Amino acid sequence: MITKQSLADAVAQQLTDRIGQGEFAVGEKLPTEPALMELFGVGRSTVREAIRKLTHSGMVRVQQGLGTFVLKAAANESLTERLLRSQGKELNEVRELLELKIAEKAARNRTQEDIAEMKMHLEERQKTALAHQAAQCIQADIDFHLCIAKAAKSDILLDLYKTVAGHLQQYFQKLLVDTEKFIASQALHEDLLQSIIDQDPKQAWQAAAKITGQQAILD
Template identity: 40%
Template sequence: MQIQRKTLAQEVADRLTEGIINNEFAVGEKLPTEPELMKIYGVGRSSIREAIKILSIKGILDVHQGVGTFVISNTIHESLESQMDKAEIQDVQEVRSLLDAKIAAKAALNRNEEQLRNIKVYLDQRNTLATENRDLECYQADINFHVAIAEACGNILLKEIYTIASSHILRSFESSHNDTESFIISQDVHKRLYLAIENQNAEEAALIAQQIVDRIY
């Protein structure tokens, strides 16, 4: 599973949500018109409409055709993704690191052949891109490798938390990337992790995953 970047519509929905939480848009108040919202957020009409649809489904907005869109609730539970967006990158990395060994062990026990093939695809991509020094693409492949393992672990909640954390870390990397030397050095330990999962050796998979977290190559 490839990490998906946040869409413009989701960005707008998040900013509208913040405005509602901060009482910029009160319950019962009509939102600005679509052209006004397009100007405020600097996006096109389709992104505004999709953002409103997202918040309507959540029961936050109510659209009255020909009249306008109204705020009907400010009881909003901030999503895990939004909380991670506001967190320090070190905290997000710690969350992901705490999950790695458990996820690897469960993936070794629960993976199927298709999931194993996906893990191998990203492992090979990681190696090729590291050798070619294509840093951003290499980091994407590395993230996808670990998320593919999370996909195979058999626990939907663990996978979701791990995927959101990985997406956040990827965005942070994009603004501070350098080269792929560390990926080349760590390719062998990632290959050993794959083999442990292939051989359904949960104990070995957990041990190697922890070595990757601790950067013991």
């Protein structure tokens, strides 16, 4: 099910893409609300929310009584915004780069508290996968990997992974209608956890590589 919020995000992204492609140039006025509603097949509230998002990002400016004007193209977006726009194989490449380094650092820096939390989420991942509870299993999987990111003891890696994890969760929810892939990859996740427990950075790197390779997101 597509929520109003995600629909507004989709409209905002389409407008961003059109601005980036030059369809709406810097300084030019965007089409009126009714025209945008017809163009994207959405309601007035969705269009207004999409425009609000672009206004907050500094891409457009709303002038009362005159309309909405383009201030800048998408090339000026932040790294976080760019990460949130990544999809399919591109998103998986970002994920792979982060998870391999995070796993390596977690094997060096993890604490007993980190291990206990990882075990808890990994057990929940297996339980919900076997019960075919897809949403709960996806959440447990994300929580497990976030624990590893915390164990790496790198604030910048953790912040980057939090951004990617949120987007990954949305993709998993759309693409994975059952838990078969989670069941199939449970042993790999257990290997990853064991390598972190053993403080073996090389093995942790290899285990993370196998997981990201098996669970690659397709376009």
